[in-house]
Amino acid sequence: MKVVKFGGSSLSSGEQLKKVYQIVTSDPERKIVVVSAPGKRSPEDTKVTDLLIQCGDSYLKNGHCGDEAEVLIERYASIARDLELPQHVMEEIRSNIKEVLESDRTDAEKYMDTVKASGEDNHAKLIAAYFNKMGSKATYVNPQDAGLYVSDEPGNAQVLPTSYESLLKLRDYEGIVIFPGFFGYTKEGKIATFSRSGSDITGSILANGTKAKVYENFTDVDAVYSVNPTIVNQPKEIKELTYREMRELSYAGFSVFHDEALIPAFRAGIPVNVKNTNNPSAPGTLIVNERENTNGPVIGIASDKGFCSIYISKYLMNRELGFGRKLLQILEEHGISYEHVPSGIDDITVIIRESQMNSKDEALIVERIYDELHADNVKVERNLAMLMIVGEGMRQNIGTTARASKALANAGVNIEMINQGSSEVSMMFGVKGSNEHKAVEALYNEFFVPVAAL
Numbered sequence: 001m002k003v004v005k006f007g008g009s010s011l012s013s014g015e016q017l018k019k020v021y022q023i024v025t026s027d028p029e030r031k032i033v034v035v036s037a038p039g040k041r042s043p044e045d046t047k048v049t050d051l052l053i054q055c056g057d058s059y060l061k062n063g064h065c066g067d068e069a070e071v072l073i074e075r076y077a078s079i080a081r082d083l084e085l086p087q088h089v090m091e092e093i094r095s096n097i098k099e100v101l102e103s104d105r106t107d108a109e110k111y112m113d114t115v116k117a118s119g120e121d122n123h124a125k126l127i128a129a130y131f132n133k134m135g136s137k138a139t140y141v142n143p144q145d146a147g148l149y150v151s152d153e154p155g156n157a158q159v160l161p162t163s164y165e166s167l168l169k170l171r172d173y174e175g176i177v178i179f180p181g182f183f184g185y186t187k188e189g190k191i192a193t194f195s196r197s198g199s200d201i202t203g204s205i206l207a208n209g210t211k212a213k214v215y216e217n218f219t220d221v222d223a224v225y226s227v228n229p230t231i232v233n234q235p236k237e238i239k240e241l242t243y244r245e246m247r248e249l250s251y252a253g254f255s256v257f258h259d260e261a262l263i264p265a266f267r268a269g270i271p272v273n274v275k276n277t278n279n280p281s282a283p284g285t286l287i288v289n290e291r292e293n294t295n296g297p298v299i300g301i302a303s304d305k306g307f308c309s310i311y312i313s314k315y316l317m318n319r320e321l322g323f324g325r326k327l328l329q330i331l332e333e334h335g336i337s338y339e340h341v342p343s344g345i346d347d348i349t350v351i352i353r354e355s356q357m358n359s360k361d362e363a364l365i366v367e368r369i370y371d372e373l374h375a376d377n378v379k380v381e382r383n384l385a386m387l388m389i390v391g392e393g394m395r396q397n398i399g400t401t402a403r404a405s406k407a408l409a410n411a412g413v414n415i416e417m418i419n420q421g422s423s424e425v426s427m428m429f430g431v432k433g434s435n436e437h438k439a440v441e442a443l444y445n446e447f448f449v450p451v452a453a454l
């Protein structure tokens with residue numbers, strides 16, 4: 001039995017839904033189908049989830065929302081028209097959207113989660129109606145009825161481990177199960193969503209709970225690429241990669257698959273197959289526990305902007321017990337989590353996401369580091385990009401760092417910092433944000449393009 005998830009762009013129009021129907025019904029093992037809300041039909045389009053957020057915000061501020069609600073309803077209505085669905089389907093969706101927008105707003109965060117979740121919830125009902133109309137028995141299943149319970153963290157919920165046992169019962173449904181992604185219920189019976197793009201997480205949880213053979217994640221690209229295709233033209237596709245490699249890549253900017261979505265599938269040893277709704281016969285990318293290393297040291301290169309470094313130096317830092325802890329505690333007290341901490345004998349750098357520290361916090365933090373830790377020098381640098389080269393093969397290959405730093409030097413990119421991940425499957429380079437693209441291209445040419453082709 002397979003769990004299949006379709007992303008928003010795969011479900012954005014009637015035409016896309018017809019492809020989805022073909023894909024699901026062409027393989028009897030595709031039994032549990034997790035769906036997103038309708039996504040973009042073109043690059044300029046707006047996702048239903050974003051329309052819902054705009055409407056919810058207006059309701060919170062003004063007690064009503066303008067045209068956005070109609071635009072939103074029309075997204076479903078146009079799909080229902082294309083698929084010639086019975087009228088009651090759209091009537092129910094229309095009244096549900098109105099009801100949700102007008103629901104209790106005393107707790108703004110919980111209200112917003114309920115509004116956001118309605119995007120997938122209504123779409124799952126519509127899709128189930130379509131499958132039934134086409135003659136395939138399909139049942140919409142609500143996450144609460146299935147026992148998908150999550151922590152009470154609005155917009156960032158985590159699955160509660162007890163859910164897994166209940167989810168096994170999804171196997172008992174006759175026909176196909178259509179399950180809305182992106183949210184679960186708290187123990188108090190309130191809706192809580194995962195972080196954005198969280199339908200991937202739902203699919204992975206369901207694959208684990210139902211002990212699926214494979215988790216197929218359908219999106220709009222043929223495969224996971226070895227580098228961001230908006231930076232390098234037609235990069236190499238990755239056929240197979242390990243959970244660890246995928247996790248490292250998606251953390252640093254690979255947006256094909258949510259970085260939290262791997263864990264449930266990984267724990268149950270279920271392979272994840274990323275595939276294309278618009279080209280379903282392409283094999284896609286398979287994410288597995290172990291793979292053969294036939295590709296050289298590096299499988300992928302990821303990069304992301306928006307980082308900031310806090311550099312601290314103090315003579316004899318290495319002899320001081322608890323320096324790192326006290327430093328991180330200061331950051332913790334300001335609600336900041338760190339990404340990397342490369343260190344030397346007398347210095348340490350903490351890398352954080354820039355968005356976590358405004359200039360007021362920055363001044364306070366720097367002052368506390370001088371006062372409480374008696375640092376000699378503290379320097380904050382903003383607008384950094386982090387590049388990650390990732391590959392299980394790096395453990396066996398000597399000289400990967402040398403090759404990478406030489407490629408960056410030849411491209412005229414100064415390396416602000418280097419950090420090798422403890423797992424030895426990733427290496428991080430910090431560069432100025434303005435050098436990001438140049439640096440990625442240089443690394444791609446070094447590790448993926450045969451010398452003769454350059």
Ligand code: ASP
Pocket residue numbers: 007008036037047049050119181182195196197198199200
């Ligand atoms: N619709 C939600 C979002 O846009 C969740 C998802 O698509 O996975 O974030």
